[in-house]
Every structure is written in structure tokens, then in C-alpha cells.
Amino acid sequence: MKSAPQRQRVIVTLLVLLHGIVLVGGFVAPYDPVRQDRDRPYAPPAGIHFADGQGKFHLRPFVYAQRLREGSFDQYEDDHSKLIPLKFFVSGASYRLLGVIPAKVHLFGADEETANLLGTDGYGRDLFSRIIHGGQISLFAGLLAAGVSLLVGTIVGSASGYLGGWTDSIAMRLAELCLALPWLYLLFGVRAFLPLLVSPVKAFLIVVTTIGVLGWARPARLVRGVALSAKERDFVRAAQGFGASNSYILRRHILPQTKSVILTQAAILIPQYILAEVTLSFLGLGIPEPAPSWGNLLSSLQQYSVLSSYWWMYLPAMAMVPFFFGYLALSSTLQEGRRAAKIDS
């Protein structure tokens, strides 16, 4: 069995890799995620083949062209006479790499017809491209909200633990209040106050910041605990004796002590907030159509007909799984490391 730091390294590499794929989503995704192909609603995933009907082997993988069955709305047949070879580094829809560099080259794609590896949705939009692009929004939501929570939580928690007294009382009562707030209803309220025509990005940032700000209480309480015990340590007392200012002690002595707690919290909070975004978008409160996010990709599953007829519409849920496993594994190794460190000291 590998040791904890080794495992940690493997998990971190994996997570970085996954995030990297999503980060350069425009390059990985073969199509524009909002482009509608109105002749291909609910096309099933096109299987990747190497051998054709005659058993002839092709070095280049291909998919069969899908043809709508006569008189049908969503029943497709593979056209075995028409092979669509998949190619690497094809030129296609324009996008901005990392949101800055304009580019047209995609990792893979097909020259003539569209190849929807994970099928299409009710508007004929490529599901694979939407999952990748949706990840950008959902992951960004998780990271941003967790960042906001941790920042506020750390500042309030360490100050309240170190200073004690009425600062502590007020901060902790506030924290309890925030823990008790039903955040879903609060968000309904926040959404209702926004004007109708706000850009989706703005509306989304407001919502994410709200969940982030509301979530500061839990990390704040944990950080406060660490700060409380740290301020009794000899080196803190020594610094106080030498006349160090409060802000200096907080920065140099208290905050470094809270590092492992914050890291573990981050690993727990990020997936939690990704899930929060998914929930909100699923309920129609997150980022609006046509922009994709994992939540609104799943929201069509609220309809029984979609649920029972098009299995590939579940796939966005699968996309979350590796990320969640990664983060949860990371948090457990971090916790193990912390326990080991405690025993050592």
C-alpha cells in the first residue's frame, strides 16, 4: 500500500488533470455547446467503431451516420453505408481558449457530418460538448463559492478565536444564525430581487457569491477552535511578551496553524458547492438556458418522458462522479495526514 503523501500526490495529479480537461473545454469539445441542430433532436450516442459491417478493419476510428426513421421524431437508424471518420485536430466552431485566446482547432471531430459521441438533447445540441462546457461553470461555481466561504470563515474564525470576549460572542452567534438559515429559500428571494435582463454571468456570480458568503459559518467555527488552542501555546505567549501586535501574531503564528484544517475544509466544501450549483440549476435558479451547466443539463430529467426514453440524458450526472471521488479521497488523505502530524508532535 502506498503511503499517505504518495496517495495524495496521485489524487492531486488526477484532479489537476480533470480540471485541466474542463479548463480547455473549448478545445476538447468538438462543437459549440449552444449550437442547435434542429433535425437531430434526441439522437442517441454514436458508437465508435474500428471494424465495419464487412469486418474490414479501419485504423482510424469512425461512427456511422444516423438517419431519422421515416415519420418519426426521435428514432434513429445507423446508416451503414456512410462512415464518418473521426479525426484529430480538426478546425471547427470558434471559441476562446482559457477564455482569452481565440481558436478554432478542436481535439477531435468529423469533417462532414456531426458525430455526437454522447448523443444530443431535445434541441439537437451535442451532449458531450455541453457536459465539458457545463463543467466549466459548475466547477467554477464550486471553487469560487468555496474560496469565498473559506476566506470569510478564516478571517472571522481566527479573529474571534484569538481575540475572544465579545468579538467572539457576536461572531459565533452570527455563525449560528447563518447555519440555521434555509439557504434555498434565501436564494429564491435573492433571485426574485434581480432585474429580468441581467447577463447570465452576472446573475450566476451573484447567486454563487451568496451561497459562498452564507457558508462561512462552518469553517469559521473550526478555525476558531484551532485559534483558541493556538493562542495558549508558548510561542504565541512569547510573541505577546515581546510586544507583537495582534495582526502580526494572527498572521505569523495563528493562521499557519489552521492550514491543514482549511485544506481539509476546502476539499469537503468544493464538491458540496458544486452540488449546490447543480441543485440550483436543476431547479431553474442557476445559470439560465441556453448556457450549459451540469445542473441544467440534468433538469430535463424532471420530465417522465425524458427519464424513460433517453438514457443518455443521465450522462451529465456521471461526469460529476470522478470529481467528487477525487475531492473526497483528497479530504480523507488530508485528514489522515493531520492525524499523523498530531501524533508526531
Add this chain to the structure above:
Amino acid sequence: MTPKCRQAIRRAAWLGVMLIFGHFPCLAEAIPQSQQTSKTEFLVSRESVGRRGGRLVLSLRAEPKTLNPIIAADAPSREVIGVMQADLIHINRSSQLTEPGLAKSCKVSKDGLEYSIELRHGLQFSDGKPMDADDVLFTFRVYLDEAIHAPQRDLLMVGGKPIEVRKVDAYHVVLRMAKPYGVGDRLFDGLAILPRHLLEKPYQEGRLGQFGGLSVSPAEWAGLGPFRLKEYVAGQRIVLERNPYYWKTDSNGGRLPYLDEIVFLFVASADAQVLRFQSGETDIVTRLGAENFSVLSRQAHGYSMTDAGPGLEYNFLFFNLNDTKASPEAARRQEWFRDTRFRQAISAAVDRQAIVRLVYQGRGAALWGPVTPGNKRWANTEIKHPARSLERARDLLRQAGFFWKDGSGGDQMLVDQHSSPVEFSILTSASNADRTKMATLIADDLKQLGIRAQVVPLEFRSLLDRVNQTKDYDACVLGLASFDADPNSDINVWLSSGGTHLWNPAQAHPATSWEAEIDKLMEQQLVAKSFEERKKSYDRVQQILDENQPFIFLATPDILVGAKDNVGNFQPSVLEPYALWNVENLFWRNASETSRK
């Protein structure tokens, strides 16, 4: 002589004895046919003869709020009341023409002001009490009473005056209107004749508005429809049983209805209704969406699905044409919306066929006017059905002073004279997936013109609040479902003073000359005497709507229903109540279903 015969004779003798001594007060209820057949003037149904017995189970989307036809406004209440009550003259949901109901005949005077109605003889309410002209008089008095707030009251006010009702004798009444009324005898459809013997007391005590809630006991409630109240279980179901005094027979002389019972289950969501139907718990399912229809069609066994063709619902996009000036930005946007060429351009850019295909899976029809293909008599055939053309849209926008600029993303952006980009929001009801999908398709259509339209799904009530009260919106996708094929059912939509004149509701004076012309034409058709005259006026209304595009008509869905194979005489119509309009003729084909309890 068989033992059975002997038993029958003995029973008959007993009955005779009891009759003599007057010990059988509910005799009429036990054997109503032999007593009244000689007197009652039955209406003979032309539909095929079925067999008696069995019960039919359906689902309702919500509990009916009331059984009282005077105050009922919600669809579930109307559906239940529809099978418990009857009207003087009835609109046949299949032919869309009127036919006699409780009235045997209806004669119109030469000046078109008087309707002489002759009632059928021997009619009885579902509690066995006779019905006559006094009940009709009472009914009109109640409907016209301002204190009651009956939704039908507006229809019964002609030329600002209530219809006068006069009794000639027990079977004849004369209705007199202040002005000729183009709707004619269609007016009486859905106007349930009320039991005076039960309702007069609550009416005089001023509590008729609260009377007839679901907790009413079956003994206190009666109607003239094919079924009467049997049982109500809160939150679960309402059970109706056969009305033994119903006034229709089949062509063999057997008294209708065939079914013993009708059960309405309360099933809140459309998906849950589909599941119940699929599992065989319910026998008929109506108001299906195209997706659920195809799910049910794919796995059909023991039931069959019917596409009755386009209904009367029309869906449309409209812009805010109120004069709000809420903010400089809103005022600038309204300047675009008020330009007819802008609206025509949007209409030209909308891909209606894609809406029919992607939203209704092809089970619907594209629309260019308010009269759907389901309406058999009123469509203006002159109205053109232009195919989608971005070219035409661009031309119109150019003429209106808009032009294109390079946007930040390298794409073309439409800007107005002041170089500000054309962007607006489209409201839809969050609970209606179909309309949200339409709006999303339209937004994508408009993107190709360089317009940024953003779909905003809102909870339905706050959407209506914005459209009708605060008037704080840009554009909106909505649908209206006419309850009748006659243009008067939508008169509130077209009159500029109407509350449903959505783009600029309840105006004191018509804001534009074309709205004034529509007002005039609608008034004209209201008093015109012949169908041709009315049609001419309404054709012109449709033409004005087409020229000015206050509504950009999109599409109409087909009426989709399903029923078990064994339900006989099942002939869904495109008018409400889609499947139950001939409920008295529905029957179970095989014996096992009729014995089902």
C-alpha cells in the same frame, strides 16, 4: 313456472300492496322508467348502442374547488360539473354546431331579439324533483345577480343590459335581449339549469356563493346531467353515480348513461397521471403532452392513443406595447417594440415548423393567426403562411433603421439608430416546459439576426403580475385556449378595453388606429345577424392582426388522449372537455369490465 318467475310475481304483488298503503316513498327512485317514460320527452342519442354497467376512472390535475356551477372558474371544477349538469342548448363538441338539450326547440324572432324556448316535458333533477320554467327563471336570476359574481354574467349582458327572461307557461320561456346578439343560441351552452327547490333558500339567505362546496352531502345536491354526486374523499377522489332520471336514451330506448359510476382521482402532476394510466389504474387520460403521448404510444397494450388533431389553443409571442416609461432603457426598448416593422421582422425570423417538430414532436400545427386548424368555420383562408425568411427579417429591420455592427465575439450584432445593441428578455411560465422550449428556440432564431434575447422562466403568477399589473417586461410567450370555436369566446383578447388584451390591457381608449378598427369590427360581428356577415368582420380582424403582429402566433398542439380499448363510443373532440363530452354514451365493451367494482 320457474322459481324465478314466481319470485317476480310475489315481488310485484308486494309492490302493489305497498303502493296502496303509500308505504314506498322512494318508489320513483327504484323504478323511475316505468313511471315516467310515458310523460318524459327523451332525447334519443344517435351514437351506437352500448351495454350498461361498470365504472370509468379518470384523473384530475387538482381537486375541484366547488360543485357549484355558478361560481366555478377552475378547470377541474368545470370538468366535474360538466358531467353533473345540463344546459338548454348544447354545442356538439364534434360538429361544433348547436343542438337541443333541455330545450326541445328554440325559435328566434325576426328581429333577432327574442328566443322562445320550449322545454322538454317530464324532466327531473337527479333527486327526482321535476324541472320546469321556474327553474330556468331562477337560473337566469342567479347568473345575472351582480352580488354572486358568476363568471358567465358578462356573456349574459347584451348591449350593457341583462337578458330579460319571461315565463309563458310551465314549458315555455321567452328570452329577450336589448340588442341582436351574434352569438345566438351558443350562449346557452354551459349554462347549467339550477335546481330551484334546493338553491332558492341559500340564495335568499345570501350564501349561495359558499353553497355547493365539495363537502355538500349528495342529498342536498342535484343536477340535470348524466351523473350525480355519490361520494367525495378529501385529497383522493370524487365518485359520481348514474343519474336515474337522465333525459336521454339510446336508439333502442334504453335510458342513458350506460356507466354506473365515474371516479375522478386527484393526481397532481401530468407525469403521475401518465403512470397511473399506464399501470391501468385510470381508463382515460387527456391533456397529454406530445412527449408523454409518444411514451404511451410506444408501450401501448390494452389501450390505444388518439391524436384528435389541432385544438383551439394558440401560443404566441408578444411584446410589451404599454406606455410605461419605467426607465430610459425600457423606454428605448419599447420604441423598437412599437415599430410594426420590428414585430414583422421577428415574426419572419421565427421558425414555426421547428417549434412544431421539436416542442410538439410534430403533433401540432404552425400558426399565423388566432384561428387554429381545429376551428372548422372561422379561419380566414386569405392569410398567408410565409415560410421562415431571415432575408425578409433583415430587410424589415433595415427599413426600420436598425443596422449591424461587429460584436465582441466576432459575431454580428443588431443595433438601433442610437447604436445601442438590441437585447431583451422573453418571459415564460416556469411550470410550462413546452412554452419555455418555444422561447428557447425563438431566442436561438433571433441570435441569427444579431439580437440577444434571453429566456426568463418565471412562476406563472408573478408572470401574470408583470404582464397585467406592473407591466415591467419586454416580451412574453403565452398561450390561450378558447373554450368555444366562436370568436366571441376570445372577445376580451381583441377588444382594446379587454382584460386579456395582453399586449396593452384594459385601455380607456384604443392606443392605435388598428386597435380601434378591431374594436369596431368585434362590436359589429357581435350584433350581426348572419354567419356570413360575422365571418366577414372576423376575417378582417384576423387580417389586421396579421398586418400588425401584436401577437406573433407560433403553434397549436394537437389534442392528445388515450383510452382503454374496451371503452365504447370514445370519440375525443378538440373542444373541452375533450374526452367526456359524450360521457353518457361511453360504455364498456366486454362483460368483465362492466362487472368491475
